[in-house]
Amino acid sequence: MTKKTLMLATALSLVAGLAGAQDKPKIGAAVYGLNAEFMQIWAQAAENHPAVKEGLVELTVFDGRYDALVQQEQFETMITQGYKAIVFVPIDIEAGAAAVDAAAAAGIPVFGSNTRVNSDKLTAYVGSDDVQSGYMEAKHVLDKIGCKGNVVIIEGPIGQSAQIQRLEGNQKALAECPDVKVIEQQTANWSRAEAQTLMENWLTAHPGEIAGIIGQNDEMALGAIEAVKAAGLKPTDFAIAGIDGVTDALHAVKAGDMASILQDGHAQAQGALDLAIAAVLPDYKPMSEIWSQYPDMPWADGKAKEYNVPWTPVTADNVDALLATRQ
Structure with missing residues (x-):
């Protein structure tokens, strides 16, 4: 050639x-x-x-x-x-x-x-179905605290469908427990770091008053766990739940620190x-x-x-x- x-x-x-x-x-x-x-x-x-x-x-x-x-x-x-x-x-x-x-x-x-x-x-x-997952995670928290006491809700980005629908599911479960009071509710934008800061502030503002932590995703629930540990408290002293089944959450479930639902x-x-x-x-x-x-x-x-x-x-x-x- x-x-x-x-x-x-x-x-x-x-x-x-x-x-x-x-x-x-x-x-x-x-x-x-x-x-x-x-x-x-x-x-x-x-x-x-x-x-x-x-x-x-x-x-x-x-x-x-x-x-x-x-x-x-x-x-x-x-x-x-x-x-x-x-x-x-x-x-x-x-x-x-x-x-x-x-x-x-x-x-x-x-x-x-x-x-x-x-x-x-x-x-x-x-x-x-995010309404279903929001109900499932909140129901776990509420069952663990016996439908009594105070809880906090860490939300996803306001205006995203998962935040809207998971909150609907959270509220559906809360309606079944009229003796439970939501004392704090704020977005952490799916962020572990933002959720940790929120939880640190809430633990300071409500010492000994929070029984349950509803994180609308695992990252935020994990951030709350870090705040709990940093305050010298044990995650097992709270009812904590998230959604997604990310790797760190799976380890936390295995350790007994939280509940999660695999998405x-x-x-x-x-x-x-x-x-x-x-x-x-x-x-x-x-x-x-x-x-x-x-x-x-x-x-x-x-x-x-x-x-x-x-x-x-x-x-x-x-x-x-x-x-x-x-x-």
């Missing part, structure tokens, strides 16, 4: 490679923030989806940095760059609607996952991505194992509007098995 022929063959190969890359549908995953473990688990599950690993689609995960405006700008980028579908985990239930509307106007289907957005333009949603971010991410891929690839069949893992959540040919991933309470019987999945 002459040098000229070799150069021509190389050029043709490069052109073919570029054409193949351009033919591969681009899917975006716009998540509200990647600072904490739960959304890192979600993002990793999306990136490890079998269809992504096999190169059927090109996936880009966008870090929304806990800012609705940043998420709006990321949608504008995806629309401009010709993304074929978007999976959306919004920071704000209302503010996220404009982003969904813009994508829909551009003919790009948007699939919700994990947190909700108030838009009728959303193609489908894959997540878990399956892996299933939420891969389920939503299966739907998004089915929307852009003709004759696509779901490739994630989550559909066989959760037979009560059928694939329904990818046509259902709601897919409900079940919660799994973390217990002494299953905590070691859950920890083994984090190795």
